[in-house]
Amino acid sequence: MKIFESKNNCCGCSACEQICPKNAVKMEPDNEGFLYPVIDGSLCVECGACKNVCAFQNDYEKxxxxxxxxxxxxxxxxxxxxxxxxxxxxxxxxxxxxxxxxxxxxxxxxxxxxxxxxxxxxxxxxxxxxxxxxxxxxxxxxxxxxxxxxxxxxxxxxxxxxxxxxxxxxxxxxxxxxxxxxxxxxxxPSPKIWKEYLSHCEKKYKGKVTNADFRDKTLGWKAHQEAIWIDNNKHILREYTYLFYENDIxxxxxxxxxxxxxxxxxxxxxxxxxxxxxxxxxxxxxxxxxxxxxxxxxxxxxxxxxxxxxxxxxxxxxxxxxxxxxxSRPTAKPKSREAFWIYYSKKGFEKTLKKYYKKIVIKRIKKRINAKYKSIVKKV
Ligand SMILES: Cc1cc2nc3c(=O)[nH]c(=O)nc-3n(C[C@H](O)[C@H](O)[C@H](O)COP(=O)(O)OP(=O)(O)OC[C@H]3O[C@@H](n4cnc5c(N)ncnc54)[C@H](O)[C@@H]3O)c2cc1C
Structure with a gap:
């Protein structure tokens, strides 16, 4: 029995695990840290409940x-x-x-x-x-x-x-x-990358994470940055936010x-x-x-x-x-996604964060300069 053919077709909701009458389905993380159902063939009776319950591959109540x-x-x-x-x-x-x-x-x-x-x-x-x-x-x-x-x-x-x-x-x-x-x-985003990021913050600020807010509102609702508290000291950061919006994770x-x-x-x-x-x-x-x-x-x-x-x-x-x-549409899969995960599996999180964060910051600065340039040209 195979619940899904391709990872594009499993959202990890775990309905298949919870409906299985024989407890033959277990959600297990893959190398990116996302949970997927794995069937224990010795328990499975091929009743098909796991495939039938899948809302991602079948229809859903609209x-x-x-x-x-x-x-x-x-x-x-x-x-x-x-x-x-x-x-x-x-x-x-x-x-x-x-x-x-x-x-x-x-x-x-x-x-x-x-x-x-x-x-x-x-x-x-x-x-x-x-x-x-x-x-x-x-x-x-x-x-x-x-x-x-x-x-x-x-x-x-x-x-x-x-x-x-x-x-x-x-x-x-x-x-x-x-x-x-x-x-x-x-x-x-990947739970594995989130955990890696928290460990990175603990190493960087030499302490334990005591709180986290993915979208701290102190600079306003429209601003987007995360806040991580290490030993109750708040740090406003943008590294995780930037990774999130690049869509590789x-x-x-x-x-x-x-x-x-x-x-x-x-x-x-x-x-x-x-x-x-x-x-x-x-x-x-x-x-x-x-x-x-x-x-x-x-x-x-x-x-x-x-x-x-x-x-x-x-x-x-x-x-x-x-x-x-x-x-109106799903987030587009970036061309860089595969390279991101290959780099991460070879070099680890610290090097990946360093490389990609730098790349994103440069990209954002260029975008801002371009926008300014265009508005000046328009005015002239
Ligand atoms: C991964 C993610 C992506 C999002 N993307 C967009 C977007 O593109 N555009 C947009 O307008 N809004 C997006 N949102 C939703 C938005 O950020 C708010 O959660 C929503 O507007 C509710 O706000 P609130 O002030 O009513 O309640 P809040 O208190 O902010 O939200 C709490 C609710 O969010 C649920 N929730 C929080 N995190 C998760 C999670 N990881 N998985 C499942 N449920 C969760 C909680 O169960 C709770 O019901 C996203 C949220 C998440 C978690």
């Missing part, structure tokens, strides 16, 4: 985005500690108030990223903020199923491929109390993503509201605005119940998604 809103959580601290406008907190508070469970991506003790189950606000706050690395969903699909069977309200948040995987996994379960949020996603299936459109697997889609200054002038204060797409009647009902927690403006859906490229 909800057409119906409405678009610009949203800011009314609580300023909530917004500052969230990636965008903090709409996720308002949605998840609704579920927690019904004694439900909220699932999403959190840092583990060693700052690796994995999905966890939370049932109160302080645990749920661990889900706040975007972690620009692929989250390991572990056994959360099984746990969601148990919660639903026990009659609980459940909110599951994650990338669109994770939500689609969960929905296929739950095909024979009553999902009337399940709510889902997917993210607009540029692509998920994303999962192979991300360049082949089938969720970069308005056929969404979830009830809600969350994103940064790029272009807000043009679309709703004076709504943004550069502290974060969420783009919220509502994709189902269930989502619409929940949204009506959280109105008091948020400031919002309804927007034209087509205009709202236009500045967000990953709602």
């Amino acid at each position: 909800n057409k985005s119906q409405k678009a809103y610009a949203v800011k959580h009314k609580d300023f601290d909530t917004r500052m500690t969230s990636r965008s406008g903090g709409v996720f907190i308002a949605i998840s508070d609704f579920i927690l108030e019904k004694n439900g469970s909220v699932y999403g991506a959190a840092f583990d003790d060693d700052f690796s990223v994995c999905h966890i189950r939370t049932t109160n606000k302080s645990e749920r706050d661990r889900l706040k903020g975007s972690k620009y690395v692929q989250s390991d969903v572990k056994d959360t699909f099984t746990s969601v199923k148990n919660d639903l069977k026990n009659g609980m309200y459940v909110l599951f948040s994650g990338t669109a491929c994770q939500v689609a995987g969960l929905k296929n996994y739950l095909k024979n379960t009553d999902t009337s109390k399940l709510y889902t949020c997917d993210l607009v996603c540029h692509g998920v 994303e999962r192979p299936s991300c360049y082949n993503c089938k969720y970069t459109n308005l056929d969404r697997p979830a009830d809600f889609t969350l994103a940064d509201f790029w272009g807000i200054d043009r679309i709703v002038p004076n709504f943004s204060d550069n502290k974060g605005v969420s783009l919220l797409l509502i994709n189902s009647d269930k989502g619409c009902e929940l949204f009506n119940s959280i109105n008091n927690e948020i400031d919002f403006v309804e927007c034209d859906i087509n205009k709202s998604i236009e500045p967000n490229p990953n709602l």
